[in-house]
Amino acid sequence: MNAAELTLPERASKPRSRGLTLLIDNGVPLHHFQDVVESFDGFIDFVKFGWGTSVITKHLTDKIRCLEEHDIGWFFGGTLFEKYVYQGKLAEYRRYLRQHGGRYVEISNGTIDLSNAEKAQYIREFSSEFTVFSEVGFKDGEKSIHLSPARWIEYIQEDLAAGAFKVITEARESGTSGICRSNGEVRYGLIEEIADSGIDLDKVVFEAPNKTLQTYFIRLFGTNVNLGNVAFDDAVALETLRLGLRSDTLLQFS
Incomplete structure (x- = not known):
């Protein structure tokens, strides 16, 4: 029983392999970054330095040190990987x-x-040296909407078979591509087909940059769904959703 003597859903404890919360740092100032990490490290599993922000972040080393002191994993955004591939500089x-x-x-x-x-x-x-998060889905909304559920499932399975630790489903930081339509609506049929495909959902991270998406996935898959692209200031708000301590999920968990 917790200190408040409420019955709450069982939450996987850190270090955990399910119920992951991945925050995105899109250029958070250093002291604010440190304050969030130091105050809420128990709710944060990974931080992604979005896009190529790590290249121009003035205090990157300080941020990394802060994360490692609080046992929080971190990685650079996939767009940076793509930039290196595009320029033929993978060794670099x-x-x-x-x-x-x-x-x-x-x-x-x-x-x-x-x-x-x-x-x-x-x-x-890369799996021979690093733990790999892969991502399925396109940034371009028009291109992504034409990626059929069968292809999504095929690509997720292919990435996992290749050695991916987790597969992230694209939604962008705006929630307007990939698993979402350009108006922000979830592609419900796509999510249902992924869920029914037999893929281990503990291996999937659903990008959910806003409360609407976070609530949807928690209601559908439960407290310990993996969620990514969470805004840096939303760690506590998301945890209350996971535990039914917010009106959006209060009746979900008894």
């Missing part, structure tokens, strides 16, 4: 990761012309 990317002591890497093909089979080969190669 490996050096960049090693330089910062990276243990995790995100591998995606959301922007550049890279087939999923080619992406899977990169997953195999």
